[in-house]
Amino acid sequence: MTVKLLYFAWVREQTGISEETIELPGEIDTVSDLMTWLKARGPEFAAAFDKSDVIRAAVDQTHVAHDARVADANEIAFFPPVTGG
Amino acid sequence: MIRVQEADFDIAAELARLTGGRTDLGAIVTFTGAVRQGAGDDKIEEMTLEHYPGMTEGELERVEAEARSRWPLAASLVIHRYGRLEPGDNIVLVITASAHRKAAFEAAEFLMDYLKTSAPFWKREVSGGNARWVEARASDDADARRWTAPDKAAE
Numbered sequence: 001m002t003v004k005l006l007y008f009a010w011v012r013e014q015t016g017i018s019e020e021t022i023e024l025p026g027e028i029d030t031v032s033d034l035m036t037w038l039k040a041r042g043p044e045f046a047a048a049f050d051k052s053d054v055i056r057a058a059v060d061q062t063h064v065a066h067d068a069r070v071a072d073a074n075e076i077a078f079f080p081p082v083t084g085g
Numbered sequence: 086m087i088r089v090q091e092a093d094f095d096i097a098a099e100l101a102r103l104t105g106g107r108t109d110l111g112a113i114v115t116f117t118g119a120v121r122q123g124a125g126d127d128k129i130e131e132m133t134l135e136h137y138p139g140m141t142e143g144e145l146e147r148v149e150a151e152a153r154s155r156w157p158l159a160a161s162l163v164i165h166r167y168g169r170l171e172p173g174d175n176i177v178l179v180i181t182a183s184a185h186r187k188a189a190f191e192a193a194e195f196l197m198d199y200l201k202t203s204a205p206f207w208k209r210e211v212s213g214g215n216a217r218w219v220e221a222r223a224s225d226d227a228d229a230r231r232w233t234a235p236d237k238a239a240e
Contacts, residue, residue: 009135009207010218061140063203077137077205081221084134084165084206085118085177085197 008079011055014048031057032066034076056081087145091168094178103162103180110159112186114193116179122172129210134167137205148199156188163196165204195232202229
């Protein structure tokens with residue numbers, strides 16, 4: 001299954017990319033699993049997801065917790081806590 | 086109604102468009118958030134607001150719908166800007182209109198508290214020539230939570 005990943009703010013700066021499309025490995029069930037997998041992709045991703053507990057996620061443009069399942073996702077985004085307004 | 090845009094907004098024009106010709110509005114609250122220059126180490130030269138196109142609109146619509154389900158609003162508007170901004174520039178506009186002031190005041194405050202913690206915007210400030218991402222404030226989470234736990238907020 002392919003899924004679009006998006007990165008914003010300092011997560012984007014550290015990964016060095018704003019979006020990509022990946023083939024989601026079958027063993028990944030949750031947002032937390034995905035972050036662990038991303039962390040192992042290289043130094044940029046290891047740095048970006050080092051403090052993964054503070055990173056927020058959205059699945060198909062809806063805020064989710066780290067234990068949310070990603071099996072049916074089309075789009076998963078990772079970003080710091082929001083600071084608008 | 087919600088709008089996400091790079092351009093500035095004209096408060097008087099937005100107000101006239103939203104409420105003009107209506108005779109049922111006894112209370113109209115207008116809130117504008119602007120870029121604060123700060124002082125000392127916090128003094129900034131400029132700011133860039135990044136956002137998540139698509140989700141931003143979705144979250145603002147969700148928050149506005151929530152406000153309209155909680156208070157008897159006759160009209161409402163949220164405009165949020167993105168892109169490069171300087172001290173003094175407008176960032177966000179919230180207008181709420183109702184028959185009576187309590188609903189309009191409360192709904193405006195609720196909209197700001199909720200959008201600050203849910204709309205996917207990120208501020209990057211430039212201070213002394215160095216850029217830094219603004220960190221989320223715990224007080225903003227607390228402000229948003231008081232609307233979900235009315236018993237706690239009253240304590």
